[in-house]
Amino acid sequence: MLMRDEFNGYFAVVEGFYVTLEDVLENKGSSRFLLGRHQVEDRSVTLTCSSDANPAAKYTWYEKDGDQNYKHLSSEQHHVFSSIKSSDSGWYWCEAENDLGRQTSRLFIDVKYPPRRPSVSLSPSGLIEEGEPVTLTCSSDANPAANYTWYKEDNKHPIGVKSEYRVPSVTSEDRGHYICMSENQYGQQNSSSLFVDIFYGPKSPLVSVSPPAEILEDSSVTLTCSSDANPAANYTWYKEDKLLSSEQNFTISNIKPEHGGEYHCRVQNRIGSHHSTIQLTVCGGLPLQTMNIAKMILVALLPVLLLVFNLWMRKKKTIGFKPDSKEPKEMLEARASSDETHPAVFH
Incomplete structure (x- = not known):
């Protein structure tokens, strides 16, 4: 990129590109700058000042240091940046001088570079x-x-x-x-x-019971309360306004029916508080699940039992009327005739 004004040369040095500039300044005299090839940051860049003069001119390079001060760089025709940096951006002056006079010209170097760590x-x-x-x-x-x-x-x-x-x-x-x-x-x-x-204050607490199945008398039960909060919440367990525990987990060992009822968990930090409730019901005797299974088995076996009983009754009846081979035939016929003539009377 090259910009010109009436008495000054302007040059932008772009890191990673090769640029050559020869700018003949439009002031009196014939001093001029030659800017050699430039590569990426940390590579070498050369500024060259050239002026037509007789006797031959002597050259001096300056850099503007602050608003009014100028820093002497070299007394050579070429000024070399062995490793150009973004901090090298700025205005540079070259002064060409012999016994008959001197001329001064300037240019601006603008070093382009990628972002530093944000x-x-x-x-x-x-x-x-x-x-x-x-x-x-x-x-x-x-x-x-x-x-x-x-x-x-x-x-x-x-x-x-x-x-x-x-x-x-x-x-x-x-x-x-x-x-x-x-x-x-x-x-x-x-x-x-x-x-x-x-x-933030605690979110709505999640309460749970372990084991999750029905609660049996004399078993052990643990109530757990959890809530998302920052800073972390403090936990408190209550039953009927009675303080039970100040821990996240509350365990009841050897539980009894009187332990049943509503349990309240309160979570709190310095931002706010929240609470939640869980209902416990304690079952006595055999587990309800076991009783249900027994009922189902009984219902399933009942038709089979009735069938077996019916068959057994029929067999018993048949065996009861079987003729006795040792009893004389005449007696059997007489008994049968007597049964037909005199029906049985039940009192």
Whole structure:
């Protein structure tokens, strides 16, 4: 890129590109600059000053140091940057002089470079509670200026495309690690991870009982209460306003029917509190599940038992009327005739 004004030469040095410039300045005399090839940062760049003079001119290179001061660089026709840096951007003067006079001309070197590692900051910097506004800021030294993209944790989709990422009212879901990427046409760079800690009161507690099956008399039961909170919540178990435990888990050993009823879990941190309830019912004697299984088996076997009983009765009846082979035939016939003539009477 080359820009010209009435008395000055301007040159932009782009890292990673080869550029040669010969700019004949439009002031009196014939001094001129030759800028040699330039490569990426940390490579060598040479400034060359040339002037038509007789006797031959002597050359001096200066760099502007501050608003009014000029820093002497060399008394040679060529000035070499053995490893050019972004800090070498600026105005440079060459003075050509002999016994008959002197001429001075200048040029500007603009070193382009990819973004440096971005710095990230969080506002406000203290304790952030749910519902408050939050601003994340990213900045990176780059030439030309960098574009910024914000990401949250391992999410590949950007959540913001400016140097500042604002959340007007944070929630617990906004808690996590954030990364800023700065980029221009010469490269890109990621920031270190920025952790945003959001403080919030306990969410609705989840209560459970272990073992999860029916509760049998004389068994052991553990009640558990859990809640998402930041900072971590404190737990308290109650029954009918009576304090039972200040632990997350509450165990009842050798449980009895009188232990049945409503149990309340209260969770609390410095932001807020919440509570939840669970109902316990203690079963005595055989387990209800065992009784149900026994009933099902009995119902299934009842038709079989009735069939067996019916067959047995029929067989018994048949055996009871079987003729006795030892009794005389005449007596059997007489008994049968007597039974037909005199029916049995039951009193």
